[in-house]
Amino acid sequence: MRKLYIVIVLSVFVFGILSFMHIIEDEVKFYYAFEEKIPLISVEGKFVVRYRQKVEEKTETDQLETLFQDISVSWQDDRTAIISIPKRSDLADIRNLLESENVYTVQPMYRVEKGAEMPVTDELVISVPDQNKSKIAKLHEQYQLTVLETNKIFQLLKVPEGEDALEIANRYQESGLVRFSHPNFMASIEFSQAIPNDPYFLNQFYLRNTGQVFNPVENHSGTPGADISVMGAWEVTMGNNGIVVAVIDAGVTSNHPDLPNTRQIRLNGSNFSGGNANDPSPTGDNNHGNACAGIIAATRNNGEGIAGVAPNVNIMPIRVTQYLFATTISDAILFAVDNGAHIISNSWVIPDTSNPNHFPVVVDAIQYAVTQGRGGLGSIMVFGAGNTARHDQNDPGVVRFPSNVTIPGVFTVGASDRDDLQANYSPTSDPNSPNNQIIDIVAPSNRANPPAFGNTEHNEVWTIDIPGNPGRNPSKNQVGNIPAGEQLPDTGLNFLAYTGRFGGTSASTPQIAGIAALVLSVNPNLTQWDVFKIITGTADQVGGYNYINGRSNELGNGRANACKAVYAATASVVGPDYLCSTNTFTLQNPPQGATVSWTAFPSNLFSNDGDMGVTANTGPASLHNRGFGTITFLIETDCGEVEITKTVWVGTPSFTNPTVDGNPYIIGSCHGVCPGFHQAEVTIGGLTNAMPPDVNWQLSGGPVSWSWDHFTSRITFEVQPMTSFPFSLNGTATNPCGSTPFTFCFISGPNCPMGSYALSPNPADGEVVVTNQAATEEDTDQAVEILIISHSFETVYSMTAKGKKIRVPTGQLPNGQYVLQISDKNGVYRKHLIIRH
Numbered sequence: 044m045r046k047l048y049i050v051i052v053l054s055v056f057v058f059g060i061l062s063f064m065h066i067i068e069d070e071v072k073f074y075y076a077f078e079e080k081i082p083l084i085s086v087e088g089k090f091v092v093r094y095r096q097k098v099e100e101k102t103e104t105d106q107l108e109t110l111f112q113d114i115s116v117s118w119q120d121d122r123t124a125i126i127s128i129p130k131r132s133d134l135a136d137i138r139n140l141l142e143s144e145n146v147y148t149v150q151p152m153y154r155v156e157k158g159a160e161m162p163v164t165d166e167l168v169i170s171v172p173d174q175n176k177s178k179i180a181k182l183h184e185q186y187q188l189t190v191l192e193t194n195k196i197f198q199l200l201k202v203p204e205g206e207d208a209l210e211i212a213n214r215y216q217e218s219g220l221v222r223f224s225h226p227n228f229m230a231s232i233e234f235s236q237a238i239p240n241d242p243y244f245l246n247q248f249y250l251r252n253t254g255q256v257f258n259p260v261e262n263h264s265g266t267p268g269a270d271i272s273v274m275g276a277w278e279v280t281m282g283n284n285g286i287v288v289a290v291i292d293a294g295v296t297s298n299h300p301d302l303p304n305t306r307q308i309r310l311n312g313s314n315f316s317g318g319n320a321n322d323p324s325p326t327g328d329n330n331h332g333n334a335c336a337g338i339i340a341a342t343r344n345n346g347e348g349i350a351g352v353a354p355n356v357n358i359m360p361i362r363v364t365q366y367l368f369a370t371t372i373s374d375a376i377l378f379a380v381d382n383g384a385h386i387i388s389n390s391w392v393i394p395d396t397s398n399p400n401h402f403p404v405v406v407d408a409i410q411y412a413v414t415q416g417r418g419g420l421g422s423i424m425v426f427g428a429g430n431t432a433r434h435d436q437n438d439p440g441v442v443r444f445p446s447n448v449t450i451p452g453v454f455t456v457g458a459s460d461r462d463d464l465q466a467n468y469s470p471t472s473d474p475n476s477p478n479n480q481i482i483d484i485v486a487p488s489n490r491a492n493p494p495a496f497g498n499t500e501h502n503e504v505w506t507i508d509i510p511g512n513p514g515r516n517p518s519k520n521q522v523g524n525i526p527a528g529e530q531l532p533d534t535g536l537n538f539l540a541y542t543g544r545f546g547g548t549s550a551s552t553p554q555i556a557g558i559a560a561l562v563l564s565v566n567p568n569l570t571q572w573d574v575f576k577i578i579t580g581t582a583d584q585v586g587g588y589n590y591i592n593g594r595s596n597e598l599g600n601g602r603a604n605a606c607k608a609v610y611a612a613t614a615s616v617v618g619p620d621y622l623c624s625t626n627t628f629t630l631q632n633p634p635q636g637a638t639v640s641w642t643a644f645p646s647n648l649f650s651n652d653g654d655m656g657v658t659a660n661t662g663p664a665s666l667h668n669r670g671f672g673t674i675t676f677l678i679e680t681d682c683g684e685v686e687i688t689k690t691v692w693v694g695t696p697s698f699t700n701p702t703v704d705g706n707p708y709i710i711g712s713c714h715g716v717c718p719g720f721h722q723a724e725v726t727i728g729g730l731t732n733a734m735p736p737d738v739n740w741q742l743s744g745g746p747v748s749w750s751w752d753h754f755t756s757r758i759t760f761e762v763q764p765m766t767s768f769p770f771s772l773n774g775t776a777t778n779p780c781g782s783t784p785f786t787f788c789f790i791s792g793p794n795c796p797m798g799s800y801a802l803s804p805n806p807a808d809g810e811v812v813v814t815n816q817a818a819t820e821e822d823t824d825q826a827v828e829i830l831i832i833s834h835s836f837e838t839v840y841s842m843t844a845k846g847k848k849i850r851v852p853t854g855q856l857p858n859g860q861y862v863l864q865i866s867d868k869n870g871v872y873r874k875h876l877i878i879r880h
Contacts, residue, residue, distance in 0.1 A: 072084075072085065072153060072209065073213070074161070074209060074212065074213065074225045074226060075212070075213060075216040075223065075224060075225055076223070076225070077222070077223050078216075081155060082155070082156060083153035083154070083155065083161060083209075084153065084154050084155070084156065085151045085152070085153060086151070086152040086153065086154050086160065086264070088127060088128050088129045089125065089126070089127050089128075089151070089152035090125070090126050090128070090137055090149055090150065090151055090152060091123065091124075091125055091126075091148075091149070091150045091151075091152055091162045091163060091164060091229075092123070092124045092125075092126060092141065092146060092148075092149050093122060093123055093146075093147045093148045093149075093150075093164040093165045094122045094123070094124075094145050094146060094147060095122075095144070095145050095146070095147045095204075096122070096145055097121040097122055098121060098122070098145065100118045100121065100124075103116075103124070104116045104118075104124075107124075107126065110140055110141070111126075111128050111140075113128060113129055114126055114127065114128050115127045115266070117267065119162070119229055123162075123164055123229065125152065125162060127266075137149055147165055147204050147205075148164065148165045148202070148204065148205060148206070148208075150162075150163045150164065150207070150208070150209075151163075153209075154255075154256065154264075160253070160254055160255070161226075161228045162228060162229040163208055163209050163226045163228065164208065164226070164227065164229065165201055165202050165204075165206075165208055166191070166199060166200065166201055166202070166208060166226065166227035167188075167199075167200050167202065167208045167211060167212040167215070167224060167225065167226050167227055168197045168198070168199050168200070168223075168224070168225065168226075168227045169197060169198050169200065169212075169215055169221045169223065169224040170196065170197050170198075170221055170222040170223050170224075171198060171220065171221055171222070172220075172221075172222065175220040175221070178220050179198075179220055179221070182215065182218065182220070183200070186202070186203075186206075186211055186214075187203045188200040188201060188202060188203075188211070189201040199227060208226045208227070209226050212224045212225050212226050238251075239343045239344045239350045240344055240345075240346050241341075241343060241344065241345065241346070241347065241348055241349050241350045242346075242347065242348070242535050242536070243348060243349045243505050243532060243535070243541060243543075244349060244350050245257065246258070246349075246505040246532075246543060247349055247350065247504075247505050248265050248269075248270060248461055248487065249270055249271060249486065249487035249488065249504060249550070249551075249554060250270055250271065250273045250274075250350065250352065251270055251273065251274055252265045252266065252267060252268060252269045252270040252461065252487070253267050254266065254267040257461075257503070257505075258503045258543065259531075260525070260529075260531060260543075261499065261500075261501065261503070263461065263503060264461070265460075265461030265462055265487075266461065266462040266463055268463075269459070269460075269461055269462055269463040269487060269585070269602070270487060271352070271486055271487065271554055271558065271602070271603050271604060271605045272604045272605050272606040272607070272682045273352055273605045273606070274606070275605070275606030275609075275680070275681055275682040276558075276561050276605035276606045276608070276609040276682075278606075279561075279565060279609045279610070279613060279634075280355075280561055280564045280565050280609060281343060281353065281354050281355045281561075282340070282353035282354060282355035282356035282560050282561055282564045283355060283356065283563075283564035283567075284306075284355050284356060284357055285567075286353070286356040286357070286385050286386070286560050286563050286564050286567070287308055287356070287357050287358075287359050287383055287384050287385050287386075288339050288340065288353070288356055288357070288358055288359065288384065288385065288386045288387075288388060288556055288557070288559075288560050289358075289359040289360075289361055289379035289382075289384035289386070289387045289388065290332055290335050290336045290339065290358055290359070290360055290361065290388050290553070290556075291361045291363055291375050291376070291379065291387060291388070291389050291391070292331055292332030292335050292336075292360075292361075292362070292363065292388075292389075292390060292391065293325050293329040293330070293331040293332040293333075293362065293363070293364065294314070294323050294324050294325035294326070294329070294332045294333075294360055294362035295307065295323060295324065295325070295332050295333055295336045295358060295360035296324055296325060296333055296507075296509055296510065297309065297322075297324050299333065299337075299507055299510065299540065300347060300348065300510065300537050300540050301337060301341040301342050301345070301347065301348035301349065301507050301540065301541075302333075302336060302337060302340065302341055302342065302351075302358060302507060303342070306340060306342065306356075306357055306358060307357065307358050307359070307360060308357050308358065308359040308360075308382075309322075309323060309359075309360060310323075310359065310378075310382055312378065313359070313360060313361050313362065313378065314362045315361065315362060315363050315367070315371050315374060315375050315378075316362050316363055316364035316367075317364070322362075323360040323361060323362040324360075324362070325362070325509060327513065328509065328513040328514055328515075328519060330508050330509050330513070330514035330515050330542065331390070331549065332360060332362065333506075333507050333508060333509060333514070334504075334506040334507065334508070334515075334542065334545040334549070334550070335388060335390050335506075335549065335550075335552070335553040336358045336360065336507070336553070337349060337351060337506040337507030338351060338352060338504070338506050338545075338550060338553040338554060338557065339351050339352055339353060339356070339358065339388060339553045339554075339556050339557040339560065340352070340353055340354060340355075340356050340357070340358050340557065340560075341354060341506070341507055342354055343355075346536070347535065347536040347537055348507060348536075348537070348540065348541050349505055349506060349507065349541065351557060352553070352554055352556075352557025352558060352560070352561070352605065353557040353558075353560035353561050353564065355564075356557075356560045356564065359379065359382065359384055361375050361378060361379055363375055363391075369402040369404050369405055370404055372402070372404075372405050372408070373402075373404045373405050373407070373408035374408075376405070376408040376409060376411070376412055377408055377411065377412075379412070379422070380411060380412045380415065380416040380422050384416070384422055385416075385417055385422060385423065385559075385560070385563055385567075386422065386423040386425065386556050386559045386560055386563070387412060387422055387423070387424050387425065387556075388425050388552060388553050388556035389424070389425060389426045389427065389445075389446075389552065390427045390548070390549035390550075390552045390553060391427065391549075392426070392427065392428075392429040392443030392444065392445070392446055393443060393444045393445065394443065396443065396444050397441045397442060397443060397444065397447060397476075397478045397480065398444060398478060399444060399445075399447045399448050399449050399478055399479045400448075400449075401444040401445070402444070402445070405444075405445050406445070406448055406450070409424055409445060409448055409450055409453060410450055412424055413450060413451075413452055413453065413571045416571070417571075420568070420569070420570045420571060421452070421570055421571025421572070422571065423452075423454070423556070423559045423563070423571055423574050423575075424450075424452075424453045424454065424571075425453075425454040425456060425552055425553075425555050425556045425559065426445060426446035426453065426454060426455060426456065426552065427446060427456050427547070427548035427549055427551065427552040428442045428443065428446045428447075428455050428456060428457045428469065428470050428482055428548050429441070429442065429443035429446065429470065429548060430468040430469070430492070430547045430548055430549075431443065431468070431470055432467065432468050432469055432470050432471065433467065433468070433495060434465065434467050434468075434471075435467055435491070435495050435496060439470065439471040439473070440468070440469070440470035440471060441470055441478075441480060442455060442470050442472075442478075442479070442480045442481070442482065447478060447479040447480060447481070448479070449479050451572060451575075452571045452572045452574075452575040453575075454483050454484065454552075454555055454559075454575065454578075455481060455482055455483045455484075455599075456482075456483065456484060456485065456486065456548055456551050456552045456555050457469040457470060457482040457484070457485040457548060457551065457598065457599060458485055458486065458487070458488040458489075458547065458548045458550070458551040459485040459486065459487050459488070459551070459585070459586065459598060459602045460487065460488065460489065460490040460491075461487060461490060462490075463487075463583075463585035463586050463602055464490075464586050465485070465586060465588075465597040465598060466485075466488055466489065466490055466491065466548075467490060467491035467492070467495050467496070467500070468491065468492060468495075468547060468548075469482070469485065469488075469548060469551075470482065471596050471597055472594075472595075472596040472597075472599065473596070474596070481599070482596075482597075482598065482599035483575075483579055483599045483600060484555060484578065484579050484582050484598075484599045484600050484601065484602075484603050485551060485598045485599060485601070485602050485603070486550075486551035486552075486554035486555055486602065486603050487551065487554075487602070488504055488546050488547060488548065488549075488550040488551045489501065489502050489503045489504060489546035489547070489550070492523075492546065492547070493522055493523030493524075494523065498523035498524045499523075499524065500523075501522060501523055501524075501525055501544065501546075502544040502545055502546030502547070502550075503543060503544070503546060504543075504544075504545040504546050504550040505541065505542070505543045505545070506541070506542060506545050506550070507540060507541055507542070508539065508540055508541050508542040509540075510537065510539060510540040511539055511540075512539065514539075514542060515542040515544045515545065516530055516531060516532070516538075516539055516541065516542040516543075516544065517529060517530045517539070518530075518531075518544065525544075529544075531543040531544055554603065555578065555603055557605075558578055558603055558605045558608055559574050559578065561605055561608070561609050561612075562574055562577055562578065562608050562609060562612040563612075565609055565612050565613045566612040566613065566615075569612060574612075577608050577611045577612050578603060578608050579599070579600040580593075580600070580611070580686070581603075581604050581607035581608045581610075581611050581685060582599075582600040582601035582602060582603050582604060583601045583602050583603075583604050583607075583683065584598075584600075584601040585598065585601055585602050586598055586602075604682060604683065606680070606681075606682030606683075607680065607682050607683055607684075607685045610634050610637075610678065610680055610682070610685045611685050611686075611687060613632050613634070614630055614631065614632050614633050614634070614676070614678065614685075614687045615630075615631050615632065615687065615689075616628055616629070616630060616631070616674055616676060616687055616688065616689035617629050617630075617631045618674065618689060618691070619691065620691055620692065621691065621692050621693075621778060621779045621780055622648075622672065622691045622692070622693045622694075622780075623694065623779060623780035623781075628641075628674045628689065630676045630678075630687060633676075633678060634678060634680050637678045637679055637680050638678070638679040639676055639677070639678050639679075640676070640677045641674065641675060641676045641677065642674075642675050642677075643672060643673070643674050643675075644672065644673050644675065645670075645672065647668070648668070648669075648670060648672040648693040648694075649672065649693070668693075668694055669692075669693060669694035669695055669696070669697045669728065669783075670692070670693060670694070670697060670728060671690055671691070671692060671693075671728070672690070672691050672692075672693045673688050673689070673690055673691075674688065674689045674691060675687070675688045676688075692728070692729055692778065692780075694780050694781075695776075695778060695780045695781040695782060695783045696727055696728055696729050696738075696776035696777070696778050696782075696783045697727070697728035697783065698725050698726070698727055698728075698774070698776065698783060698785040699725070699726045699728065700724075700725065700726040701723070701724065701725040701785075701787070702723070702724045702725075703716070703721060703722070703723050703724075703787070704721055704722055704836075704862075704873070705722075705724075705836035708723070708787065712788070713769055713788035713789060713790040714787070714788065714789055714790070715789070715790050715791065715792030715793055716762055716789050716790075716791070716792050717762065717791070717792040717795035717796065717870070717871070717872075717873075718762045718763060718764045718766070718795065718799075718872075719761070719762060719872050719873035719874060720759070720760075720761050720862055720873045720874055720875040721759070721760055721761075721762060721873065722757055722758070722759050722760075722862070723757070723758040723760070723772065723787050724755070724756060724757045724758070725756055725774070725785065725787075726756060727756050727776050729776070729778055737776070737777040737778075738751070738753055738756075738774060738775070738776045738777075739774065739775050739777075740758060740772055740773065740774045740775075741772070741773050741774075742770065742771075742772055742773075743770060743771045743772075743773055744767060744768075744769060744770025744771060745766065745767065745770050746763060746765075746766060746767070747760050747761065747762060747763070747766055747770055748760065748761045748763075749761070749772065755834070758772055758787070759860075759875070760772070761875065762789075764799070766791075768789065768790050768791045769788060769789060769790045770789055771786050771787060771788045771789065772786070772787040772789075773785075773786050773787075774786070774787075794870060795870060796867070796869035796870025796871065796872060797817070797869055798815070798816070798817035798867075798869055798872075799816045799817055799872070800813055800814065800815055800816065800865050800872050800874060801813075801814045801816055802814075802863060802874050802876060805875075805876060805877055806877035806878065806879040807853045807876065807877070807878055807879070808853070808854070808878075808879065808880055809852065809853065809854040810850050810851060810852050810853055810854065811850075811851050811853055811863070811876060812848055812849070812850055812851070813829060813848070813849045813850075813851055813863070813865060814847065814848050815827075815847050815848075815867075824845060825845070825867060825868050826843050826844065826845050827843070827844065827845070827849070827865055827866060827867040828841070828842075828843050828865070828866040829841065829842050829843070829844065829849065829851055829863065829864070829865055829866075830863070830864040830866075831851070831853070831856065831861050831862070831863055831864075831876065832861060832862040832863075832864060833859070833861060834859060834860055834861070839856060839861070840852075840853075840855075840856065851863070853876075853878050854880070856878050857878070858878055858879050858880055859877075859878060860875070860876070860877055860878075861875075861876040861877075861878060862874070862875065862876065863875075863876040
């Protein structure tokens with residue numbers, strides 16, 4: 044009995060060990076590629092749902108969203124959905140919640156070690172040698188499989204409801220009766236454009252995000268599609284080598300293996316820091332400039348490293364360092380412009396200031412770039428907004444100078460993350476701030492930096508590095524949970540010439556510069572403002588944020604889409620600028636195979652928009668039949684909808700919103716004016732500088748001295764004490780469709796004051812003396828109010844004083860034309876004041 048007892052115990056113990064080992068082996072999932080076991084890793088929080096019958100996707104999505112608050116659903120076909128529920132990983136729990144007569148199987152999402160996802164449904168595929176077909180039929184009966192298809196290569200089988208296709212496929216392979224057996228994995232494919240052979244391209248989630256694991260250290264993957272859609276853009280262009288992108292930064296390595304000197308414009312005088320003025324290479328371990336340049340233009344398909352956004356364009360490195368004179372920054376920008384830079388990428392800010400005019404010398408250099416660059420078309424200026432936010436601590440951050448300059452068309456770039464959400468450090472727009480706190484657009488970068496989120500997030504943008512030990516690879520110091528000495532990457536050709544540890548708005552900024560390079564590659568005649576409007580206008584409004592008039596505070600106009608931007612730059616609407624009767628508008632260079640539709644808006648300006656011929660609804664001379672209209676072509680492309688628009692002026696010019704001295708002018712009546720200086724203003728509708736090409740004014744009556752400023756649509760006139768009333772100013776505006784008249788009529792104002800004032804000197808410099816010519820020294824005890832009013836009718840200075848002569852300081856006011864208004868007991872006097880320092 045004792046021996047039997049011992050044998051039983053040992054048998055149970057050995058059986059337990061074997062069972063435990065079997066459990067461990069079962070936990071390591073795999074599939075067979077012929078005889079090779081390929082490990083499969085479960086993707087936490089992601090599942091594949093297979094339905095018994097076809098479903099209506101929107102209805103089913105709505106039902107799923109009622110079950111799971113944080114779910115996202117991606118439909119692969121009308122029976123298969125991939126669902127992501129980040130906070131859930133228990134398969135049995137998911138299956139219980141998804142109990143439905145129409146749900147056939149629920150499987151975890153798997154991926155292979157290199158990152159590709161491997162969705163398993165309810166099907167497996169096998170290849171059976173002829174001699175084994177009868178034996179296989181018995182296996183089908185044993186596992187109750189249904190044969191869906193048989194051909195000369197494979198049999199497609201369906202597993203019973205609730206069964207595991209992966210497990211059954213492995214049993215078939217292990218039977219020895221088949222050449223191969225594996226689940227009928229679903230796979231995404233891409234047309235035409237091959238994946239480049241750059242080995243780290245799969246890690247560049249910002250260029251192509253399929254949900255792959257791109258950060259092998261933190262095991263991070265993203266949301267499919269949360270990228271800048273560069274693959275679609277590459278179908279059209281990879282950049283033109285005639286386009287030059289200046290990178291004002293810490294320098295670019297000479298002859299980097301992924302950015303050789305044949306792709307760099309290395310100029311004498313391009314080093315604005317210490318050392319050799321003619322060598323813009325980085326010094327020490329400062330890889331920042333390399334990293335930015337690599338994102339823009341690293342060589343594509345060369346068998347090593349990464350791929351740039353615009354891999355055929357040229358980089359002009361301009362080296363600056365951390366501490367510079369303001370004039371040095373200005374000089375660097377001017378150097379780039381004057382040496383032919385089409386785009387200037389700036390992944391830097393001035394710390395601790397959000398004043399948009401912090402350095403006027405830098406502001407003017409930027410203004411010079413956008414007005415004088417590219418032969419007057421304007422260089423594209425791209426600035427990072429800075430990494431000042433901590434949204435995990437409710438700190439919205441601020442946009443730093445010079446990213447917040449108030450110059451139209453200068454890009455202020457924030458950062459999104461791998462899931463199309465606002466990056467933790469990326470500032471939020473504040474439309475109410477006087478300091479131009481506006482994000483224009485974002486591009487993907489890392490989610491956060493230590494210590495946010497418990498040091499679990501780090502820089503994870505892949506780009507080029509200083510070759511060898513300098514730079515970011517290997518790391519020099521411990522950052523968060525990343526130890527000093529980390530190598531990322533640690534394998535591959537010249538792997539120390541690359542890094543997976545770049546990030547911030549420094550990484551999103553060169554992506555926008557690269558997209559601008561692609562846009563100019565297909566249409567080099569675009570102005571700086573055209574490029575800004577194209578890139579911001581084609582951005583994807585992602586993240587679930589509140590977009591008002593196309594903008595959100597978190598992501599600006601949205602996450603950039605290179606594919607749509609390139610299509611928008613390629614296509615254009617051809618037709619006249621003025622629509623007087625019937626004309627034809629066509630879309631030039633539409634994407635091949637794209638679906639195109641079009642509309643004309645607003646409808647009251649057009650009689651017919653049913654085909655390519657548009658008739659102007661000019662009708663009788665009425666303000667309702669004249670104005671700006673928009674012809675819009677909507678292009679359906681593989682990367683989304685793209686709108687191409689053309690603004691036209693319909694009919695003859697229009698006169699609207701007339702004012703005198705900033706007050707409304709009633710059309711059809713005469714306006715009362717007193718002696719003194721006055722300004723009449725009217726909005727004249729047209730296309731050239733917001734007005735028609737020809738406006739003519741004539742004076743009827745008088746005598747009055749007057750002048751007309753066609754840039755502001757403003758008439759300035761001086762009424763003399765002896766002026767004869769009534770008098771009128773008669774204007775005629777003319778464009779190719781005809782002419783429109785308008786009349787300002789004036790009569791003597793009621794209760795005009797007696798007396799006069801004189802200004803001296805005029806033009807004034809530091810001060811102007813206001814002299815009451817009608818009063819004696821003894822008659823000036825009554826205080827008078829003096830206002831200086833700007834060209835835009837804003838009071839810029841006010842004071843109250845007594846005396847025959849009153850000194851009014853003007854040194855604090857900019858040069859220009861003003862109205863000096865004096866109010867005394869008798870009335871209001873208006874005088875023309877010129878300030879010239």
